[in-house]
Amino acid sequence: MRFLAYILRQTGKNLRQTWGTQIMTLLTVTLSVLIFAFFFLIYTNMLRASERLGNDVRLIVYLDQEVAEQARPELEKKIRSFAPVEKIVFVSRSEAFARLGAQLGKEKDVLNDLGPDFLPPSIEVYPLKTLNDLTKISQFSDFLLTLPHAAKVQTGSDWLRRFGYFTNLLRIVVLLSAGLLIISMTFIISYTLRLTVLSRQGELEVLRLLGATSAYIRLPLLLEGMLQGLLGSSLGIAALYSLYQWVANGFSGPGFLKLFNITFFPPEITASILLASVVLCTGGSLFSIRRFIRI
Amino acid sequence: MPRDASTEKPLVELVNVTKIYPPDVVAAEDVSLRIYKGEILFLTGMSGAGKTTLIKLICCLETPTRGLIEVAGRDLSRISSAGVQRMRQKIGVAYQDFRLLDKQTVLQNIAMAMEVTYASPKLIRMRVDELLDLLNLSDKRDKLAGELSRGEQQRVALARAAANGPSLLLADEPTGNLDPVATELVINLFNYLNERNGTTIVVATHDESIYADTEHRVMSLSKGQLSPHPTRAPQQIELFEA
Numbered sequence: 001m002r003f004l005a006y007i008l009r010q011t012g013k014n015l016r017q018t019w020g021t022q023i024m025t026l027l028t029v030t031l032s033v034l035i036f037a038f039f040f041l042i043y044t045n046m047l048r049a050s051e052r053l054g055n056d057v058r059l060i061v062y063l064d065q066e067v068a069e070q071a072r073p074e075l076e077k078k079i080r081s082f083a084p085v086e087k088i089v090f091v092s093r094s095e096a097f098a099r100l101g102a103q104l105g106k107e108k109d110v111l112n113d114l115g116p117d118f119l120p121p122s123i124e125v126y127p128l129k130t131l132n133d134l135t136k137i138s139q140f141s142d143f144l145l146t147l148p149h150a151a152k153v154q155t156g157s158d159w160l161r162r163f164g165y166f167t168n169l170l171r172i173v174v175l176l177s178a179g180l181l182i183i184s185m186t187f188i189i190s191y192t193l194r195l196t197v198l199s200r201q202g203e204l205e206v207l208r209l210l211g212a213t214s215a216y217i218r219l220p221l222l223l224e225g226m227l228q229g230l231l232g233s234s235l236g237i238a239a240l241y242s243l244y245q246w247v248a249n250g251f252s253g254p255g256f257l258k259l260f261n262i263t264f265f266p267p268e269i270t271a272s273i274l275l276a277s278v279v280l281c282t283g284g285s286l287f288s289i290r291r292f293i294r295i
Numbered sequence: 296m297p298r299d300a301s302t303e304k305p306l307v308e309l310v311n312v313t314k315i316y317p318p319d320v321v322a323a324e325d326v327s328l329r330i331y332k333g334e335i336l337f338l339t340g341m342s343g344a345g346k347t348t349l350i351k352l353i354c355c356l357e358t359p360t361r362g363l364i365e366v367a368g369r370d371l372s373r374i375s376s377a378g379v380q381r382m383r384q385k386i387g388v389a390y391q392d393f394r395l396l397d398k399q400t401v402l403q404n405i406a407m408a409m410e411v412t413y414a415s416p417k418l419i420r421m422r423v424d425e426l427l428d429l430l431n432l433s434d435k436r437d438k439l440a441g442e443l444s445r446g447e448q449q450r451v452a453l454a455r456a457a458a459n460g461p462s463l464l465l466a467d468e469p470t471g472n473l474d475p476v477a478t479e480l481v482i483n484l485f486n487y488l489n490e491r492n493g494t495t496i497v498v499a500t501h502d503e504s505i506y507a508d509t510e511h512r513v514m515s516l517s518k519g520q521l522s523p524h525p526t527r528a529p530q531q532i533e534l535f536e537a
Contacts, residue, residue: 002413206394209356210455211383212411214376 003215010220011227018196022228025192029185029232030239033277036174036181037240037265043170044269045262050167057131057155059141061123064149066092075123075147082143083131089124093117120151134161182280189225189284190291196221197292204293218289225285226278233277237270304368305329306463306495307353312362314348314519322348324519326362330497332462335489337506338499339524340516346499347391349516350465353497354388355379366463384412387456391467393448397441401432401451404440408458426454429484431477445472453481457488463495464488470502478505 015022067075067090076088091099096119101108125144131137141153197204207217244264265273307330314323322345330336338346351357352364355371364371366382374382387408395404402423409419427433430450435443440451449472456464466485470478482505488494500506506513513524 002415006410006413203396203399206396206407207411208380209383209388209390209394210408210411211380211385213380216411 006216007219007223010216011223014196014200014220014224015227018192018199021192021195025188025228026232026235028188029228029277029281030235032181032184033233033236033273034239036177037237037273038243039170039174039177040273041240041244041262041265043167043174044265046163046167046170048263049261050163053163057127057137059125059127059137059144060154061125061144061147061150062120062152062154063122064120064151066121067123067149078147079123079125079144083136083140084128086126086128088126091122091124093119093121096120096122123147134164181277185229185277185280186284186287189228189281190288192228193221193225193285193288194292196224197288217293221289221293222282222285225281225283229278229281230274232281233274236277237265237273303331305365306332306334306367307497308363308365309349309352310363310365312352312359312364314345314352314357315360321519323352323359326519326521328514328521330495332495333489333493335485335496335498335509335511337509337511337513337524338497338516339501339503339506339513341501344516345519346501346516347467348519350388350467350497350499353463354383354386354465384459385462387459387461387464389449389453389456389464389466389469391471393452395440395448395451395455398439400437400439401427401435401443402437404451405455405458408455412459414459422458422460423454426457426484429487430454430480446474446477449473450477450481453484457484457494460488460492461494463497465497465499467499468501469498470500470505475504478502481505 072090079085079088094116097111097116100119101111104110123144125140127137127140131140137155141155144150144153204217241264244262248262307328309326309328312323312326313321315321326345326349338349340346348357352359353366355374358372366386369378369382371379396407399407405423405426406419409422414422423436424433427436430453432447432450432454435447435451440448443451449469453466453469456466464485469481473481485496485498489496498505515522515524
């Protein structure tokens, strides 16, 4: 108990003696965590949105002519033989016309001069959620194009593909910011501790002469790094949470952001970020202690 | 008090110890010495005679070029760094250059020696007050060490060395900056520690006034070689026979 009290007191002493540097370090750690967590939050939300969009995938096969009622089971069997499908809907010209009219609502008068046959018949194929790979969807699309009377297949995969590219790009940004986080944390903590050690060189020398153990000298410095990691990452996460609340409250309602339905990190991810920061900062401390303190 | 050197185990034992600083400065040459528990030993000699080197060798601040040093039966060449630190907690050293922290108070400087042993704050306060009282420094308790005179700093360094109630106290020129009154206080402190705690004390000094009338052993160092002090009877000297 007394040992712990001494270690804590020494840590407090270290922090007081180099408070200016400590604040700069704290800000650097906070900013690093904020940058990383910001991109990571966007990335996780993009992944979730991508998953949601993937769930809504539907392939529409536009046909040259209507499929006769008796030919539909055979066609359905052929489609299901290629890929697992949740449901297949045959849409006739008149049904397509009725749908469009319903979508236009009060404006449906514009269709009056066109006649009920101007839209092509189609087959709407809803694949199972397991078909979430863009390549597989593309292959499925190519297959559907070989069906009798198929004129065009619309998958919406181009949009999904672009979305996928953006998510991949974001993944790289997340990895880069994670690298930045690692480098900045370990270096800045190691540098701060070096300053602490240099500013207390005389005292550490006397402590050694008086028989201070390795734990007595090193543990407070290690604790200093841990505290910087914990406090800095907590501040960074808190800042991100404030930003998230501001975005969530300020941009709620229908629109693009509603599509993404942004959510904050679950507690376990938050805890992991805090833990990783503590581990990184402790690592930085350890590096400095091993390098600059000889007992 | 006469000792039976053949049976009594010494607290400190140096066997044919030689210390050569590069390139070829011989600070100690073939020194053999036994220091017994509860003894007060004066190591005398001119500046550069090797007194400080002997003190540093005993407290592991230097390693001998040749020879064996044992403290409390432990060979210092085989002791681990953690062992050295533990040993230093039991050896009080008052350095010639004091090694005080100028920006810390007298109290903090002395307390530091006890803090490394995780002594209770209450015990530290009591002990510091007692030592400051013995050395007539009570009014300097909360002053910064850097604001004290050389003589006062020297006494603070002694108080720090004595703070842990060490079994061995090494004092290097402890009266170099002191007037006769302060010197008397230091001598009294040595006697007090020796009589009350049985502390073994080694005093390296060239100040003849502090050992002139002593009953304790006095040895002389010259050019790194230990010899009987000219004014002392040879039988007072315990030289180790290899």
